[in-house]
Amino acid sequence: MEAxxxxxxxxxxxxxxxxxxxxxxxIIGTYCGLYSNGTHGYQFTHGIADDILxxxxxxxxxxxxxxxxxxxxxxxxxxxxSRWVDRxxxxxxxxxxxxxxxxxxxxxxxxxxxxxVVTRYGNVIVEATGFVDASGDxxxxxxxxxxxxxxxxxxVYGTQMIIVEGIDESKHPARPDMAAAMKExxxxxxxxxxxxxxxxxxxxxxxxxxxTHTETPLEPLAMSVSTLKGxxxxxxxxxxxxxxxxxxxxxxxxxxxxxPGVRQTRWLKGKTQLTLQQVRDGYRHPDAIGRTAWPVExxxxxxxxxxxxxxxxxxxxxxxxxxxxxxSDNLVAAGRxxxxxxxxxxxxxxxxxxxxxxxxxxxxxxxxxxGSVHQIDIAELQKRVSDNLDRKDAPWEVRDEQG
Ligand SMILES: Cc1cc2nc3c(=O)[nH]c(=O)nc-3n(C[C@H](O)[C@H](O)[C@H](O)COP(=O)(O)OP(=O)(O)OC[C@H]3O[C@@H](n4cnc5c(N)ncnc54)[C@H](O)[C@@H]3O)c2cc1C
Numbered sequence: 001m002e003a004x005x006x007x008x009x010x011x012x013x014x015x016x017x018x019x020x021x022x023x024x025x026x027i028i029g030t031y032c033g034l035y036s037n038g039t040h041g042y043q044f045t046h047g048i049a050d051d052i053l054x055x056x057x058x059x060x061x062x063x064x065x066x067x068x069x070x071x072x073x074x075x076x077x078x079x080x081x082s083r084w085v086d087r088x089x090x091x092x093x094x095x096x097x098x099x100x101x102x103x104x105x106x107x108x109x110x111x112x113x114x115x116x117v118v119t120r121y122g123n124v125i126v127e128a129t130g131f132v133d134a135s136g137d138x139x140x141x142x143x144x145x146x147x148x149x150x151x152x153x154x155x156v157y158g159t160q161m162i163i164v165e166g167i168d169e170s171k172h173p174a175r176p177d178m179a180a181a182m183k184e185x186x187x188x189x190x191x192x193x194x195x196x197x198x199x200x201x202x203x204x205x206x207x208x209x210x211x212t213h214t215e216t217p218l219e220p221l222a223m224s225v226s227t228l229k230g231x232x233x234x235x236x237x238x239x240x241x242x243x244x245x246x247x248x249x250x251x252x253x254x255x256x257x258x259x260p261g262v263r264q265t266r267w268l269k270g271k272t273q274l275t276l277q278q279v280r281d282g283y284r285h286p287d288a289i290g291r292t293a294w295p296v297e298x299x300x301x302x303x304x305x306x307x308x309x310x311x312x313x314x315x316x317x318x319x320x321x322x323x324x325x326x327x328s329d330n331l332v333a334a335g336r337x338x339x340x341x342x343x344x345x346x347x348x349x350x351x352x353x354x355x356x357x358x359x360x361x362x363x364x365x366x367x368x369x370x371g372s373v374h375q376i377d378i379a380e381l382q383k384r385v386s387d388n389l390d391r392k393d394a395p396w397e398v399r400d401e402q403g
Contacts, residue, residue: 107145149339268337
């Protein structure tokens with residue numbers, strides 16, 4: 001969307017027949033990392049984030065702002081977001097290529113020349129001057145034969161999200177009560193993960209449950225088996241909630257199972273790598289293009305996850321050079337396939353900073369044209385994305401009315 005707004009001709013290749021990535025299809029349900037810490041912090045990322053907040057904010061109960069305890073998190077209705085993405089893609093004149101899985105990349109030395117995608121209705125070749133790898137799994141970089149990274153010893157678990165409807169919101173249990181019950185009874189239900197997290201947008205009688213841990217191997221058969229196991233785990237988690245919190249969940253039913261939620265698999269090797277130390281120090285790189293203060297949220301244990309939050313006033317940054325493989329002139333990553341160490345990635349992969357990376361990728365390729373993204377004027381790029389680096393406003397009186 002950011003590239004189309006710069007007047008570029010854009011093709012969006014998506015292997016699902018539905019747009020929106022995990023935000024829509026895995027039913028993630030909340031925008032994290034979008035605000036500075038504190039209960040009413042300022043907005044870190046603008047651009048399309050402003051449009052989403054404005055347009056969904058006008059719809060009845062499509063957004064809910066949860067202020068605190070650490071930061072502001074924005075809950076969204078995934079169906080409203082799905083249609084917003086569809087309409088915006090059409091309005092911006094983006095060419096959608098849906099149900100289209102990229103399976104081959106042609107490279108001429110340092111430049112990516114084209115992608116070949118397979119669809120149910122035949123193969124398509126997409127040629128372009130510049131490419132954004134927003135595949136989550138660094139599929140483009142990997143198929144182009146560029147160096148990629150995977151976690152060697154530490155697994156990073158995904159989650160099967162489900163939506164349940166017909167809950168009694170007024171009886172929704174407090175998080176500590178859910179956590180305590182899960183700790184005590186989770187084993188009995190055969191649950192791998194012993195954490196119970198439920199998001200509710202007030203007034204809709206619906207909860208998004210984030211209560212499972214599933215393996216997300218980069219191997220087709222193993223991933224298929226894991227997908228079905230994830231759904232079974234989600235059913236077990238829901239049974240646990242109905243048994244232990246019947247006042248809220250007894251009349252509820254499952255409305256939707258999201259596509260498997262994948263946190264980290266493979267990511268590209270950038271010119272530089274964002275590190276945990278830089279995240280902790282709030283280091284602002286000379287080529288910073290985005291920021292967040294989201295905690296380190298590493299799902300490296302089957303039964304729980306590591307959570308390290310930061311104080312108010314903290315921000316950490318994403319360097320442009322972590323989005324660009326050294327060996328290519330016209331490829332920029334956006335989203336969770338940037339180069340960061342495991343713990344740093346577990347923070348900057350949330351959707352606030354993902355949108356900042358998308359904006360930076362679009363502007364960098366626009367500036368580079370037929371040249372190299374490694375030779376662009378970084379000051380010019382930072383000027384273009386300055387809202388995502390330095391702006392500090394939070395018009396809460398308006399937002400709260402909408403939310
Ligand atoms: C369970 C779970 C809960 C999370 N909770 C939150 C949260 O509460 N708030 C938050 O902000 N973030 C959360 N995150 C993180 C966040 O959702 C993701 O990191 C983010 O959505 C990543 O966006 P992305 O665009 O990089 O990748 P994705 O959203 O995964 O998009 C990549 C797209 O590329 C497509 N694709 C992949 N390979 C190919 C190919 N070969 N050909 C064609 N298309 C391809 C995929 O189909 C997909 O649509 C959560 C993640 C998970 C898994």
